[in-house]
Each structure stands twice: as structure tokens, then as C-alpha cells.
Amino acid sequence: MSYISINEYSRKWIFTHQSMPVPEADLELIKPMSQARAAQLWKEQVSATSPDAARFSSQDWPMKDSNWSESISWMSEWESDEIDLPEALTQHIDWQDDVTIYFCYEKYNVLETKWAVFKKHWKNFLFYDDGPILIGKKRDQALWFQEDGTVKLGKRR
Template identity: 75%
Template sequence: MSYLPLEQYQRKWIFTHQSMPVPAEDLEQIKPMSQMRAAQFWKENLSAQSPDAERFSSQDWPSKTNSWLHEVEWMSEWESDDEALPEAILEHIDWQDDVTVYFCYEKYNVIETKWSVFKRHWKNFLFYDDGPILLGRRRQQALWFNTNGTVKLGQHE
């Protein structure tokens, strides 16, 4: 099985929390990967050795400074009433709404969804901001969110 039913996902509450509930039609498009599939995706796209963002080695592309163009602030917009992603992120990523994206919390915790769903509910995804990286299928741009309230905008290998 490639995906877990959302009901079985350990962090399901971030999408069903009463303060920011995600509508049912979008919940259907939020697909947590099974641990085995997430680990495979992580190994192929982020790191063969490191289990999470805190332990990337110098060989892992996210650790290379030339992977990142610049860093912008996201926390103030997360805390605001504005639902939109920060403008700098939208300028960096000009994907079509139906692009498949992968929000990678750590080796065994990767969520697949559509760019449109992520844009609408990015605040839910960032209830956990412990270094997640967003990648798009067959796209070079990447986002690396940090607990300090910044996000690195860059390109992956």
C-alpha cells in the first residue's frame, strides 16, 4: 500500500483542527505516504543517509549553499488572517495548480498533494515546522521551511 488513509495518519489533526479545518474535497487530495514509500521517496529525492532535515550531510543537496537562492520570512503571514502563501514564495514557484507536490517532514513522513491544495492549506501543513521541504514532481524549485519562521527558496538537483 502506497498511502495511508488520512484517518490513520499520526498528524491527521493538523488538517481537521477546529480552528483551521480543511474541507472534505481537499482532504481527499492529502495523501500521507506509507512509511516504506516515504522512506524510498526521501532516499531518492533528499538523502540516502539522513533521516531528517537536522541531520543532512554535506553530500545531501539541501546542505549545499548553492542550492538556495535566498531566504524569506513566512511566520508573520502564517500568524496573520491572510490565507495566501507569502508573495515571495508564489513568485519563486509558478507551478500550475495540478502539479503534484511532496511535503517532506522526515524520512517516514511525506505527504503527497496538489499545489493548489498546498497553497490553500499551507498553514495546516506548517503546524509542524521542523524543517519540512516541499518538492514538486518533475520540478526543480524547492522550499525548505525552518522553525525560525524563514523559508529557503531554491533549486534541487
């Protein structure tokens, strides 16, 4: 089994929190991966050796400065009443709304959804900002969210 129910997901509350509840129709499009599937995707797409962003090795693509073009702040938009994803992110990621994305918190915690769902509910995903990486299926662009309220814009190479 590749996915678990959102109801079984340990961080389900970030999508059902009373301050920012995700509508049921969109909630159904957020698919937490099983631990085995998450670990496989993490190993193939993010890091073969490191379990989370805090322990990336110099061999992991996220640690190579040449993969990142710039770093911008996202925290002020997250804390504001503005609901849209920061413009610099939508300029960097010019994907169609139906592109499958993977929001990777760590080796055993990966969410799959569509770009449109992430754009609409990005604040929910970032309740946990401990180094998650956003990648797209068969896409080079990547976002790496930092605990200091910045995000690195780059490409996987």
C-alpha cells in the same frame, strides 16, 4: 501499498483542527505515504543517508548553499489572518495548480498532494515546522521551511 488513509495519519489533527479545518473535498487530496513509500521517496529525492533535516550531511543537496537563492520570513503571514501563501513563494514556485507536490517532514513522514491544495492550506502543513521540504514531481524548485520562521527558496541540483 503506497498511501495510508488520512484517518490513520498520526498528524491528521493539523488538517482537522477546529481553528483551520480543511474541507473534506481537499482533505481527500492530501495523501500520507506509507512508511516504506515515504522512505523510498526521501532516499531518492531528498537524502540517501539522513533521516531528517536536522541530520543532513554535507553531501545532501539541501545542505549546499549554492542550491538556495534567498531566505524569507513566512511566520508573520502564518500568524496573520491572511490566508494566501506568501507572495515571494508563489513567485519562486510558478507551477500549475495540478502539479503533484511532496511535503517531506522526514524520512517516514511524507505527504503527497497538488500544488493548489498546498497553496490553499499551507498553514495547516506548517503546524509542524521542524525543517520540512517541499518539492514538486519532476520539478527543480524547492522550499525548505526552517523552525525560525524562515523559508529557503532554491532548486534541487
